[in-house]
Amino acid sequence: MPLRLGVLASGRGSNLQAIIDSIENKKLDATITIIVSNKSDAQALERAQQHGIKGMYLNPKSVIGESDPRKAYDQKILEVLKAHEVQLVLLAGYMKIVTSVLIEAYQWRMMNIHPSLLPSFPGLNGQQQALDAGVKISGCTVHFVTEGVDEGPIILQAAVPVHEGDSVDSLSARILEQEHRLYPQAVALFAAGRLSVEGQKTKILEPAS
Numbered sequence: 469m470p471l472r473l474g475v476l477a478s479g480r481g482s483n484l485q486a487i488i489d490s491i492e493n494k495k496l497d498a499t500i501t502i503i504v505s506n507k508s509d510a511q512a513l514e515r516a517q518q519h520g521i522k523g524m525y526l527n528p529k530s531v532i533g534e535s536d537p538r539k540a541y542d543q544k545i546l547e548v549l550k551a552h553e554v555q556l557v558l559l560a561g562y563m564k565i566v567t568s569v570l571i572e573a574y575q576w577r578m579m580n581i582h583p584s585l586l587p588s589f590p591g592l593n594g595q596q597q598a599l600d601a602g603v604k605i606s607g608c609t610v611h612f613v614t615e616g617v618d619e620g621p622i623i624l625q626a627a628v629p630v631h632e633g634d635s636v637d638s639l640s641a642r643i644l645e646q647e648h649r650l651y652p653q654a655v656a657l658f659a660a661g662r663l664s665v666e667g668q669k670t671k672i673l674e675p676a677s
């Protein structure tokens with residue numbers, strides 16, 4: 469049975485596209501059962517439509533007035549994910565901090581991709597932070613989601629050189645190429661049952677023979 473994925477995305481959705489492509493090219497034995505966005509105009513939702521995948525906009529304002537709006541919003545998302553029998557949640561350019569409501573329900577079953585070699589440069593604008601720090605190598609990281617922003621056991625990383633004269637755009641584009649390669653690979657490892665979290669670390673198990 470293909471692994472059932474749920475994707476949370478806020479914007480362009482190029483990482484989502486990389487996952488869709490891997491599935492369509494039969495490199496990844498998975499199916500995306502739902503794509504949820506907190507932005508009504510997210511390109512990710514257009515991609516969903518183009519590929520016949522169910523997409524849903526959940527308005528963050530719908531929970532204003534709740535005692536804990538962030539948790540109330542995540543509760544709504546959780547209900548959607550459960551209704552679509554999601555087994556693994558992928559944050560793909562999802563620009564909202566997820567709360568314990570989702571993290572506990574999907575412990576070690578929710579991944580994020582970030583455009584730096586974590587734990588360096590978490591949060592917003594990882595590529596700008598790398599340029600500001602003058603590092604010569606940056607990259608991207610896929611990790612399991614925990615409550616700290618861009619923390620959590622690292623699954624895979626790819627290194628990307630920083631060139632003299634790089635702009636945020638040129639560095640981001642070079643990193644993005646690696647993101648698109650890395651994220652489907654991490655999902656494939658999960659689908660194959662090859663990821664095991666031990667303490668703060670993710671162990672990659674040998675393939676079953």
Ligand code: GAR
Nearest residue numbers: 479480481482483560561581582583
């Ligand atoms: C990607 O570069 C992703 O790594 C980054 O947002 C971009 C989304 O692009 N995520 C973060 O910075 C998370 N802290 P996409 O919408 O085209 O996939």
